[in-house]
Amino acid sequence: MSVEGTRRATIDDVARLANVHKATVSRALNAATRHQVSAATVERVERVAAELGYVANAMARGLRTSSSMAIGVVIPDLTNPFFPPIVRGIEHFLQPRGYTVLLANTDSSEAIERAVVASLLGRRVDGLIIASGVKDHQSALAEAHAVGAKAVMLNRDAGSALYPLVAGNDASGVAAAVAHLAQLGHRDLVHIAGPLELSTSATRSSAFVEACRSIPRARARVVEAEALTVEAGQRRMDRVITEGGRRPTAVVAGNDLIALGVLRSLRDHGLTCPGDVSVVGFNDITFAEDFWPPLTTVRVPTHELGMEAARVLLEGIASGEQEPTTLLLPTSLIVRGSTGPAAAR
């Protein structure tokens, strides 16, 4: 059996078979205007529509109403388990409200981000949720802003206050992680940050430095991984271990993927965790508890993050204006097996 292109039923087809004008069909099929049509007509129209498998053409509707009922969601890396729960949070908020989510990956590339935002703008999305955002990624964002597009930044601040921001409270999360390590007796700490041009990396990094100030006799330093990936984390930890000097007894990683790279690096060098080195991650991605050892990490409320971003966006769309507010959701430290007492020196 082969599938051939059948012409899709239009509102005129329904009108003809139901013996009414297409305007009446439109009214009968839309919840907001259904009450203007007699019950008998509504019933008849619905029956015919079902028979024909009629589904209204969203492009025609959008063209007429100048609303696409679509929201563009831009994320840097779908394969990072941090993002899927956020996307589901966004969908859980938007779908019941009739919106379609257009999801786009950028692979953390500014060029792709520009292309993708242009494509979404071309589809006349009613708003954008942007979880990408290298600091100097102003072009795509500025373009969106220039044409008056509604948007919300998620998790990453693009540096300039063009749009509202919804994120986890990174600073308090890092502070909790450092306090936990301090209490375990750690005095030699390293923070392996993500690329510092990312606002989250910058925030976490300065929070780390700040938090370490209050630990007496602590030696703390920050090093930078090239990316928020397992491989980059592993490579950077390799260097920390091999470059000589005093080896840290604890590592605070910029995110869970970097932390996982740290764990791999430790294994490769015959070091134990948490015996030789304690490790704390960030985000509490799915499976963090299944790594070996189970990862102590800062939990970020991903689902809520997505829901809130969607809520803030819809508010902006409804009110017709947006203020660049900041909404920080609380984070919490989840203590598992990758942190333990500092080895005696």
Added chain:
Amino acid sequence: MSVEGTRRATIDDVARLANVHKATVSRALNAATRHQVSAATVERVERVAAELGYVANAMARGLRTSSSMAIGVVIPDLTNPFFPPIVRGIEHFLQPRGYTVLLANTDSSEAIERAVVASLLGRRVDGLIIASGVKDHQSALAEAHAVGAKAVMLNRDAGSALYPLVAGNDASGVAAAVAHLAQLGHRDLVHIAGPLELSTSATRSSAFVEACRSIPRARARVVEAEALTVEAGQRRMDRVITEGGRRPTAVVAGNDLIALGVLRSLRDHGLTCPGDVSVVGFNDITFAEDFWPPLTTVRVPTHELGMEAARVLLEGIASGEQEPTTLLLPTSLIVRGSTGPAAAR
């Protein structure tokens, strides 16, 4: 600074400022028709368009051309790490070809699947890639087929041959897993399948039974988990352990998430892996190597799966017809730490 709704520039705005007719603007801005316009005009139009931040309205274009240049992708669970690489494979194939991917999650719910497919059909996607597909999910699929929509099934066969199928070679993967276990001396095997109404579960399950037939003196049985999740796998393994009778020395899981649940269950019951029980997963999701113990599993070429599904779909769109062919990509066994010699009895 607040964002207010500015009217988006249209092709008429560009035409006016460039002192040409809008048809000329259309020609100048489309690669396929650009050669019909004088170089000077193209240059002028492009400059004006850039000045105005003009982005063509995809809804208007789609309405006119009756092509949305969008492909709908339906998946059951974005948070299952198996799917994101597939989605990226799809995007990598489609984006360079000018298509936008509309991604939709169903949470494995038939009701959501129906709603989501209707929504995508309403947006007049040029085609669908469906990685959902509970066996009796005929309604959404049948509806799509009835209106002549192009589609490809990915990984899961919906049972009826409405559309082409692209999937991994599950049977050979399971056979390799069983052969590996047999060679390690295992004779008491259990397969914890996913819901058997899923075609993949059914395929893997019968492949398991078949493969076990060739092991002399083997005792093999199949049990069913309620879902392809960690929790369902853990619960099912709990029952296997506590229900008494002879405990299996090896478990073949329906997918990696179930396998992870099995690992958790073993830990909870004070059993070691692979010392007491060997475990094999399926899919080789990201992080499978970071579990404890690192998971022996069957690798499915996810990225290629996505690329191939997109390719097959575009072929169907271009040719105007589709045959319900089946394309199986090769799988391979990845041996890690979760399998070892059977304990002596």
Added chain:
DNA sequence: TTGAAAGCGCTAACAA
């Protein structure tokens, strides 16, 4: 309660 008519922004056939 229903119908008629206009128009959203674009492309493509036809004309010049």
Added chain:
DNA sequence: TTGTTAGCGCTTTCAA
């Protein structure tokens, strides 16, 4: 090489 015209399928005034 450029302009004119029509129309994709829908919603929304305005009229009846």
